[in-house]
Amino acid sequence: MLRTKTFLTTAPVTTASVTTGSLNRNFLMKALPILILLSSAAVASDFSGVSAMKYTREAVAFGPRPAGSEANHKLQDYILSQIRQDGCQVMEDPFVAKTPFGDKMMDNIIAKFPGRSGRAIVITGHFDTKPFPGRKFVGANDGGSSTGLLLELARALARKPRIDDVYLVWFDGEEAFRPEWAGLDNLYGSRHLAAKWRQDQTLTRIKALINVDMIGDKNLNIKRETNSNPNLLQLVWSTAAELGYQAYFVNENLATEDDHMPFIQLGVPALDIIDFDYPPWHEDSDTLDKLSSQSLEIVGTVVLEVIHRLEIQ
Ligand code: 1BN
Ligand code: ZN
Numbered sequence: 001m002l003r004t005k006t007f008l009t010t011a012p013v014t015t016a017s018v019t020t021g022s023l024n025r026n027f028l029m030k031a032l033p034i035l036i037l038l039s040s041a042a043v044a045s046d047f048s049g050v051s052a053m054k055y056t057r058e059a060v061a062f063g064p065r066p067a068g069s070e071a072n073h074k075l076q077d078y079i080l081s082q083i084r085q086d087g088c089q090v091m092e093d094p095f096v097a098k099t100p101f102g103d104k105m106m107d108n109i110i111a112k113f114p115g116r117s118g119r120a121i122v123i124t125g126h127f128d129t130k131p132f133p134g135r136k137f138v139g140a141n142d143g144g145s146s147t148g149l150l151l152e153l154a155r156a157l158a159r160k161p162r163i164d165d166v167y168l169v170w171f172d173g174e175e176a177f178r179p180e181w182a183g184l185d186n187l188y189g190s191r192h193l194a195a196k197w198r199q200d201q202t203l204t205r206i207k208a209l210i211n212v213d214m215i216g217d218k219n220l221n222i223k224r225e226t227n228s229n230p231n232l233l234q235l236v237w238s239t240a241a242e243l244g245y246q247a248y249f250v251n252e253n254l255a256t257e258d259d260h261m262p263f264i265q266l267g268v269p270a271l272d273i274i275d276f277d278y279p280p281w282h283e284d285s286d287t288l289d290k291l292s293s294q295s296l297e298i299v300g301t302v303v304l305e306v307i308h309r310l311e312i313q
Helices: 002-019 022-044 049-060 070-083 140-157 188-199 230-242 261-265 293-311
Strands: 089-099 102-113 120-126 165-171 206-213 222-225 249-254 270-274
Touching (some): 070 089, 070 102, 070 140, 089 188, 120 293, 188 261, 230 249, 230 293
Antiparallel strands (some): 089 102
């Protein structure tokens, strides 16, 4: 794996330079910048921010995508068509949600990359957008970025041997139908899947669930979400720092409700990676020009590395 090469390229040269003379030291001084470049390229290359941005752009092109809408159904078909190319098990989780505006058909989409340990790691995000009747809210960051990042994760995980099962879940119905976020008018997809996985015992196999939301902002600034599991917060923040991303995973706190909450409430170690410092939040100006492929690559690379670390724990 590229990750292993990263450590092998730097370590032996450093050791040799300490034990032998100035020749090796000179070599090290010249070679180190190249080795650092090579090692960061190796870490970044499994997950492509450019590819994640392309998926995000294609999702956003469907326009406003509230749960139950035609555009939402077209996006479901698009997600399914993409993940069917990734050599994973593809599952749908259709259900009827009781909303303040009546019953609505919703559907979570699940990609399973099977492992051999019996344990599971789950990475989630939402693909619906908040309904704003009469407006053109396309949710490039809020709904688009999580959809694109998960599609690129599926591509990066495709056809690789696994220790744990890795599930990727695209949640429907994260957003409230009413203008305000209140009561049971939100988190429809995650509440449904948490209840289903409680029934069939899947929850007992989950080592960790990581939800991503609004992670494409050009000005990436992710705070520690305080409803999240403390051990997972520690793992994600230390991984980000070791990859050189401490400027983006900052040491500040924030509490939000998001798709991790139904799992937290059922005792699953879960965490929300959310950049809530985003002025166009729920505005029609939440458009693609506010996003960057670098931000998607930073978060995707951290999540991939965390999956690896969880698997060998
Ligand atoms: C995230 C994106 N959320 C909705 N769209 C959840 C949320 C709701 C976060 C209220 C903060 C406040
Ligand atoms: Zn939202």
